[in-house]
Amino acid sequence: MLKSIVQGIVFLFGGWLKKRNFYLTSSLEYLERKRTIDKNYLDYIRLSSLELISHEINFKKVKGNVAELGVYKGKFARYINQYFPDRTLYLFDTFLGFDERDKISDVNHGFSEVGQDFSNTSVKKVLSLMPYPEKCKVVQGFFPDSAGAIDDIFAFVSIDTDLYEPVLKGLQFFFPKMVKGGYIFVHDFNNDGYKGARKGVEDFCSENNVGYVPIPDLGGSVVIVK
Ligand SMILES: C[S@@+](CC[C@H](N)C(=O)[O-])C[C@H]1O[C@@H](n2cnc3c(N)ncnc32)[C@H](O)[C@@H]1O
Known part of the structure; x- marks a missing residue:
């Protein structure tokens, strides 16, 4: 019917x-297993892909913590926290919007016009969205400088920083720390408003002989599997 x-x-x-x-x-x-997908999240494919991947990781008991680089208000990070309730979730962001150095680089390379402002957020607001805030570690500051002290292994990482430099540096930082069977999402690969995201993925993947799968979510993400 x-x-x-x-x-x-x-x-x-x-x-x-x-x-x-x-x-x-x-x-x-x-698929007979029951899935929990918030119907109010604006990007079904992004969230549904995260749910499937979290199931693979959790069901296979893949070791490692989880992270998002580029959190903004935490609207996607909250689901990472939900789907990985037993793992530490690192939240990397300036929480002040783009850094001038990344902006200049993107504009000079002609990758984007960096029109968006992501400064209207705060750590407090982000943590208030999280279902398990006690599992969150906030890493505030300019990435990669902010990551200096982080020595951990990862099962899932979302990179959503829009611009070339932090996408490339995010992959350089996280990929070696991913466990076998771990996944990285990179947002905006197929977003023509942020061409640096694609270039960052392409440069990293061709230099390191790494493959990726584009998915048709709203931002045009790619998924990298270790
Ligand atoms: C598009 S927003 C993230 C959106 C979020 N993932 C979501 O789905 O709701 C991009 C974020 O990346 C952060 N960002 C970009 N470059 C950064 C850098 N080099 N260091 C830290 N944060 C950065 C910005 O501050 C901004 O909050």
Whole structure:
């Protein structure tokens, strides 16, 4: 019944929705395990991919902690915290927006115009969103300088810093610390507003002989598997 209604909607409005990059599609019809996906999060594919990957990591008991580099208000980090309740979640950000050095580099290379301002956040607000704030370690400051004292291994890392320098340096820092079976998400690989994100991934991956899988989420992320 529901299937016929959806098919009817696609038949009538499919073209209109597609033009706006909205798709009504089935997802994982044959998976019997119960999945918890917050329907209010604006990017179903990003969140659904995180849920699947967290299941792989947790089910296989892959060791390591988790991190996000580029947290802003913590809207994605809160789900990393939710799906990895027993692991330390490192939250790396200036919490003051982009650093001048990264901005200048991106603009000079013609990667982006760095129009967005991510300064309207605070550590307190971010922690208040987290389901398990006691598992969070805030690493405030300019990355990679801020990461000097971090000596840990990782099972999952999200890099969402938009610009070339922190994407490249994020991969250089985290990839060697990933355990076998660990995953890195890099946001904005297929975002033409932030071409430095793609270039950072391409430079790191070609230099280190690492593969990646682009996924069709809102920001055009890639997934790297160790
Ligand atoms: C697009 S926002 C992150 C959005 C967040 N991941 C989400 O999904 O809601 C990018 C963030 O990266 C941070 N950032 C960019 N370059 C950085 C650097 N070199 N060091 C620390 N933080 C950085 C900015 O401060 C900003 O908060």
